[in-house]
Amino acid sequence: MDYLPPRPARTLRRRRAARPALVASVLALGLGLAGCSAGGPAAPSASPSASASAAAEPAQVANLDGVSVEGRFGESPTVKFAPFTVAETQSKVLIEGSGPEVTADMAVTVHYQGLNGRTGQVFDASYANGKPTSFKLNGVIPGFSKGLVGKKQGSRVLIAMPGKDGYDSSGGIAQAGIQVGDTLVFVVDIVSVPLSGPSGDKVTQPSGQPTVSGALNDPRISIPAGAAPSQLVVQPLIKGTGDKVATDSTVVVNYRGWLWDGSKQIADTYAAKMVNGQQVPAAPESGPLSDLIKGWQTALKGQPVGSRILIVVPPSQAYPDGSPDQGIPAGATLVYVVDILQVY
Template sequence: MISRHSRTRRAAGLTAALCAAALTLTACGSDDSSSGKSSPSSSSTSPAVSASVTPSGSASASATPSASPTKAAKTITNLDAVSVTGNPGKSPTVKADWPIKIAKTTSKVLNPGTGRTVDSSATVNVNYVGINARTGKSFDSSFTRGKATSFSLDQVVAGFKKGLAGKKVGDRVLIMMPGTDAYDSQGGASQVGINKGDSLIFVVEIKDVAYKTAEGTAVTPPAGLPTVTVKNNVPDVKIGDAKKPSSLVTQPLIKGAGRKVTAKDTIQVKYRTWSWSDDELIEDGYDGSGVSGQMSGVIEGWKKGLVGQTVGSRVMLVVPPSMAYPKGNATPTIAKGETLVYVIDILFADEASS
C-alpha cells in the first residue's frame, strides 16, 4: 500500500502570476505543468517599475523642473525636506528643492491606517506615484491610470519592499530610496528617465494585503462529507465513510471577511489536494506565502466553487472528474476518472490585469 505522503507533490501550478499593469521588470512568461492542465494558471511575472511605462509628469507637484538639473543633488538624511499634500485617495502633490538624493531607504507614515500589517513578502494592493528626486518629475502613477495595482513585495525593487514592510492597510506612506535600492544594478531605467544614481520617491496608499492563512468565522460542515482536521494551521482530510458525490460540492470551513472572488480575478491561495479513491494527499501547496494565478486558467471545479467565496475563507471542494481531469493528469499524478478533494485558503483576490 502506498503511504499517505509518498505521492505528495508540491503545488505544480498557480506559480507566482500576479501580472501588475505597471511596475513590471519582466514580461509575463509561463510555467506549465507537464499536462498543461493543472488547476492553477500558468502565467508568471515580476513586478517592479516598468520600462514600458510612459512618464506622465502629471503627479509631480513642483513647477516643471528641468529634465537635467545643472546643480548637484543635495543629500538629505530624513524626509522633512519632502512635502506631500492632497487628500488620500487622490493623486498627491509632492514638492522639494530638486534635485535631492538620500543615502538610505527611509519611509514614514503620512496618514495612518488601522488594517492588517504588511509582511515583507506580502502581496499588496496599492495606489502610488513615483517621483524621480533628480528631476522632480513623476515617472509612474497608478492614480493617473485610474486603478490600484497588486503585486508581491518579493517582486519589487528593494526600496519599495523596505518602505512598506511593517506598515498597515490604510496607511499612506512616503518612501525615498537611493539608486542602490532602486535601479542602479540595471544601470537605471532610461525608458522612464531614471539614471543610475537617481534617488526615487514614492507616495503609496496601501489598500489591501494578502492574508497569511484563512481567517474569519468557523463554519460547521454538514454530516456526510469528508472530515477536515487542522494541525499547526495545516488541514488534513479523511474520506472515511463519506459517500462520493456525482456533482461539485462547495463547503466553506472558515468564512472570511474579504471581498468576493469573481471570475475575472487573479487569486492567491494555499491549497492541498486529495484523491477520493485511495484517500491520498497528492498535491501540497500550503507552505510559504501561497501560489497565485488567474481564475480564467483554473479547472472548472475551482471556477464554479470559488467564485462568490470571500477572501480570507477556507473552502473544501469535492470535484468530480468531469470538472477536473476526466482523462487523468501527469503532474500531479491523477488517475483517469478520479474525484478530487481540495481544501483551499483564499488569501487574496484582485481583478486580473488585461
C-alpha cells in the first residue's frame, strides 16, 4: 500500500494487523509473510476419509469427481476422498454464488477447510472459530489464488493443488503434516469481495461544504469560497449497508484528495498513475486504519462498507509540517472523497 494517506513520518509507527488463522498458520508459512502466529498451524486431524484411505497409494486424477463434499455454505463441510494427487491446480464450484467475481489482486473474506490429499487429514480450518478470515490473494500460495480467481461471491469452491502450487518450495510444513509433493485440498466459501464502487442511499449535504459531482468512478470537487474549517468535517454522501469500520480494521478504498486552497489534486486511485516512470493501473488501495492519518482514522471508524465519505482534514490531523512528496505544503487543509469498498 503505497499511496493511502499514512501518518506523518515524524509520528509514524507502523503496526502490523493480526493475521487471520489461515494466513498466519498455514498459507503464510510457505511464503514467509510477516505476522505469523506463535502457535503455528492447527494440529492435523483425521477427516472421515482418512482412516480408511491413509495407507493407500495416492493416485493421480484428472478431475475432482472423486471428492465428496457435504454441507451448506458457511458451515463446516464433511469431505471424503481416496488419496490422490493432481498435476495442476484444479477447482470446482460446488455452490454457485451470484455476487461479484474474485480477481487476482483483491482481498477476499472466506471460510475454508484444508486437507492433505495424501492422508485425508484436516490441517487447518476457520469454521470452528465462527469467524471468516480475510487476506490478499497475491499474498498467499499460488494454488489458492488460481482456484478462486473468477469465482463469485457466495460460492463454495473445491480446490486441489499440487505441491508446486503449495509448499514444495518451502520443503513442506512438517508441523502441519505436509510433505513435499503432497496435494492440498481446500473447500472455500467466498463470503465477500470488495465492492466495485459505493452503494447505498444518497445523503443530503448541509450548505457550506465542498460539493462533489461527476461519475461515481470520477468524483470532482467544488470548494466553497472562504477560510477552511478548523475542525475535522466528516460528511457521508452515500450511506452503505455493509460491515462497519472498526479500530483494528484493514480498509479497502478508492479515494481522491485535494488541497482546500487552490483545489489542487494531491491523491487519486480512480485513474492510472505514473510511478517511477511506469504506469500503474487504477485500483483500490488497502491498509490498516491504525496506519492512516488521524483525520482518516476518526472519519472512517464506524462507517459502513458501501459508503462514500467527504472528509475535510485540518493540518493538525493530517500533515502539519507538510508532505513534499505528495505535494502538500505545511499547514494545508485537505479534502478527500473516500469510497469504502471492504473491511477485514
